[in-house]
Amino acid sequence: MTDGLSGFDVLVIGGGNAALAAALSARESGVSVLVLEGAPKEFRGGNSRHTRNLRCMHDAPTEVMTDAYSEDEFYNDILRVTGGQTNEQLARMTIRASASCTEWMKRYGVRFQHAMGGTLHLGRTNAFFLGGGKAMMNAYYAKAERAGIRIIYNAEVVDLDVVDGRFQSASVLVEGKPVQIGAKVLVAASGGFESNLEWLKEAWGPAADNFLIRGTPYNKGKVLKRLIELGVQSIGDPTQGHCVAIDGRAPKFDGGIVTRLDCVSLGIVVNKNGERFYDEGEDFWPKRYAIWGRLVAQQPEQIGYCIIDAKAMGKFMPSVFPPAKAQSIAELAKQVKLPVEKVVATVKAYNDAVQPGTFNHAIMDDCRTSGLRPEKTHWALRIDQPPYYAYVLRPGLTFTYLGVKVNEHAMALMKDDQRSQNIFAAGEIMAGSILGKGYVAGFGVTIGTVFGRIAGREAAMQALNRGPRDGREEAPHHAAN
């Protein structure tokens, strides 16, 4: 099992979309490739197994996306969600390269849903994998095996040997057994650190104890941490990432998509003390979704309670857990152990402040409150129709942004901004180079695919002793900026 693991041209650490894109892309040049996946085979694929789509620029309708999505529109979306905390050169390069991603993925057996099918809210901007991210990873792994890429599961990288920016070897526990693995070139595609609870605590303080991790329990960030210690430049804030409000009863890890709750806009959200704390009707779901995790994380004990009435039922995606249900607000509050009088008063104050309007969940409607603090600015209907329901909300951490800084060749940069010698990075481990904060759906997979492909190709070139390719496809257009 652990024989002959040294001497590969390219060592890929990680087993998700970026890692496999790098491995397959490197293999295209004929070099030998070893993939070390920390998870067992059943849970392979990192957070990619929970993904569903990727965001792609396109000029005209394709088989898998409708209409068009231009570079500028895409870039403006990035600019908006990050509040400008991005790198325009890398972001635009990623956007341009996204145009060829779906075709490349199809070559490796990834199947997509048809553009118009299903509940595709994002059918214009995002291409949806048939069956989701695990199906995508299954396709990649099948092709990788057939292409002669060696894959080792249960391979946890615990240390790296890097001298003057040159990767020498990795210390790996393969099914618990220590092995030293050398290779000519390293591609680090091992994700962020969101499942490293101690590291989260360092960043967030004790609040991190109440976070739920929506994805893989295998993203411990060991490779990330070690690279930074070894002189690779870090980028991003450890408290930034994609954090959404999810059902508080979700498992600690790996709850994935089914734990999301999106009834916030249909009711009110109160904290542990029975008080509202933010405008539930501020915006549509993509933004709402992206901010509510942090909002709940800032509340006492990192918990929130979404209260809705019978009118809201059937208007949002059902959660996997049933809500608390009662015939009166007081009874409901008692059930979920909230201060009864306070909740009753909060609901009453809210109901009294609701202004007449025409409810329409599909637009920013005119149903709002007046004289309340905070106001609810859209979709505000009185909570007056029993039965009443309550869902408990917790911050659900999806991925983290603290990462290593790379250039447009996916090459890791050292602290002095010099290139490393033979270290490339792709996926969540370098996503912070582009996303400083905020999130736009499907962009993580785009970054993983684009940088995975670049990292694989560049790593192969390096292993073959050729310099970085003067790529036309991803080369930044300085003149345009």
Place this chain on the structure above:
Amino acid sequence: MLPTELMNEGEHLMTVCNACRYCEGYCAVWQAMERRLVFKESDLNYLANLCHNCSECYYACQYAPPHEFDINPPKTLAKIRAYTYELYAWPRPLAKAFRKNGLLVSLLTAVVLIGFMLAASAIVGSRLWAPVRGGDAYQIIPHEVMTLMFAAVGLFAAFALLIGFLRFWRNVGEAYSGLANPAALTRAAKDVLRLENLDNGGAGCTYPGTESSQSLRWFHHLTFYGFLSCFVATTLGAIYYYVLGWHGPYSYASLPVIFGTIGGIGLVIGPIGLYALKQRRNRDIVDESQYGMDVSFIVLLLLASISGLLLLVLRESAAMGTLLVVHLGIVMALFLTLPYGKFVHGIYRAAALLKWALERSRPPEHNVEV
């Protein structure tokens, strides 16, 4: 009523799947699921029969075991399907007996029928063991006797299947008027005849292994169209006999023989292929309790096609008499067991596809944003 444990399993499955919906591109099951927010027993019965058992969703599932949510759609839906086969069957106790000992019951039925016919034939002093000139089967068993026996068995099977169909239709809450909707019927017929739900845009499905292929679809087509071709051959034979007054045996170039031969060949290759695929299937997603029922149908189909083809080739030999009785006994056993065995999957699958065709033309009751 679904056993409580199975009901809970089905509800859990649909709750998780309906909150996820990543599989909606695969087949009708997931699109039909999305039109619902609660899952009553009748919904589970419908969705279970809409499932073609292809396993794509299982391999794509982020919640499949060993994940703690333990989502296994092919297995859970197969278990519910098996339950519905008993629920809708008429008369019900026969289905139960058959499900437990499918292969034994089928073979016993065939043996008893063959024995009975051989004995009857011997008693009336037929020329069972002598070669028959021109391979004329009616010299062994008079045409009237054959017609009468098959009419009785055929009508019984058809009646029992019809009752099953109607029971399904009522159970899943459809009105009889839906049965006369031409657009829905056309759509459902296309789904049935092309096995659209196993296609996945040309890639096929993950049956028997993790790699998608068209093999299940093609072996099923061979079996299905083989069966249909044999049915056409028999019908043509009847038309020749009663309408045109042409009495057999028909030449090798005649339509009944051509259809029968093609159908017979399909019914040899198809069931063998299906059996071989079945043996290679991932045991984690199979409801093992149905193994006997599935295999008995495959075996009866194979015995019927092989004995039929042999009968054609050897119709001028001394073996013809015995072969004829054996073939007839097998075919009769096949028809007698149709309403209680694997064959009913076709009835309920077709009915579920018809319901789906009707359902998808209606505006959705819920309009849920994701």
